Amino acid sequence: MGTPARTLEQALAVARDNGVDFSDEDFVFSVSPRPLGANLHAAYLDYDAPRRDSVVEVGRLLTEDGRIGVVLCPTVLERDDAIIAVVAHEVFEARALLDEFRKSGGRMPAWKVRSLVDSVTGTLHCAAWDHADELVRKRHG
Numbered sequence: 001m002g003t004p005a006r007t008l009e010q011a012l013a014v015a016r017d018n019g020v021d022f023s024d025e026d027f028v029f030s031v032s033p034r035p036l037g038a039n040l041h042a043a044y045l046d047y048d049a050p051r052r053d054s055v056v057e058v059g060r061l062l063t064e065d066g067r068i069g070v071v072l073c074p075t076v077l078e079r080d081d082a083i084i085a086v087v088a089h090e091v092f093e094a095r096a097l098l099d100e101f102r103k104s105g106g107r108m109p110a111w112k113v114r115s116l117v118d119s120v121t122g123t124l125h126c127a128a129w130d131h132a133d134e135l136v137r138k139r140h141g
Ligand SMILES: [Zn+2]
Pocket: 089, 093, 117, 119, 124, 125, 126, 128
């Protein structure tokens, strides 16, 4: 690779310089001390839903101070394209999911959350990749 990994601060600046729009009032990023696992680049929602009809509260999405807490996989910081794509994806998806929660009074059944953010078929998830890909494409003109 040749280039050292970015620090978190540098990574967020790279994302912003490339069109990812988010404020520190709404989002707080951190880097996981360990890789998150195969094909998992970031996480912001920790929901354990044993059953399809389990209710997921919006609080699962938020830190104690009411921001969306996004944890990045450290490997993402090794490539600027990955930084832009992943930060753009998470910001787009988490913000849209938060809107959905608000429209539903702050809670949704697990099946509904999954239909939005499932890592293969989620509607918001797929829209978030389209958005992220677009920003990376723009960068390469
Ligand atoms: Zn996603």
